[in-house]
Amino acid sequence: xxxxxxxxxxxxxTTADAMAMEKVCKxxxxxxxxxxxxxxxxxxxxxxxxxxxxxxxxIAAAMKAAGIEEEAMHECMV
Numbered sequence: 001x002x003x004x005x006x007x008x009x010x011x012x013x014t015t016a017d018a019m020a021m022e023k024v025c026k027x028x029x030x031x032x033x034x035x036x037x038x039x040x041x042x043x044x045x046x047x048x049x050x051x052x053x054x055x056x057x058x059i060a061a062a063m064k065a066a067g068i069e070e071e072a073m074h075e076c077m078v
Contacts, residue, residue, distance in 0.1 A: 004077040004078060005077065005078065006053060006075055006076070006077055007050050007051065007052065007053065007075070007076065007077075007078040008032075008050070008051050008052065008053050008055065008056055008059070008073060008074070008075060009035070009037075009038060009041065009048050009049070009050050009073075009074045009075070009076050009078060010048055010049040010050075010051075010059065010063075010070045010072070010073050010074075011037055011041060011043035011044070011045075011048045011070065011071040011072050011074065012043070012044065012045055012047065012048070012049075012068075012069075012070060012071050013044040013045065013069070013071050014044065014045050015045045015046070015047060017045070017068055017069065017070075018034060018045055018047035018048070018049070019047075020066065020068050021034075021049050021063065021066075021068050022034050022049070024062055024063075024066040024068065025049070025059075025062060028062055030055075030058060030059055030062045031051050031052065031055045031058070031059075032049050032050055032051030032052075032055065032059060033049070033050055033051075034047055034048070034049060034050075035047070035048055035049075035050045035078065036048070038076055038077075038078055040076055040077075041072075041074055041076065043071055043072070044071050050078055053075060056073070060073075
């Protein structure tokens with residue numbers, strides 16, 4: 001079992017937004033991965049983007065450039 005770490009978890013309003021995020025991040029080599037939304041967080045769709053906390057600015061810039069809007073950005077143990 002993996003040790004839980006404090007991570008950046010970005011939630012989305014729709015599954016389409018989460019899928020668009022994954023596509024953009026893979027194309028631009030932005031760090032992170034799609035995960036199920038952790039139980040501690042309530043979100044509009046069941047998917048979230050998970051990355052290291054220090055990647056916040058790079059991820060936010062990629063989202064803005066692609067026109068992807070997050071529901072929220074959380075810091076939680078994942």
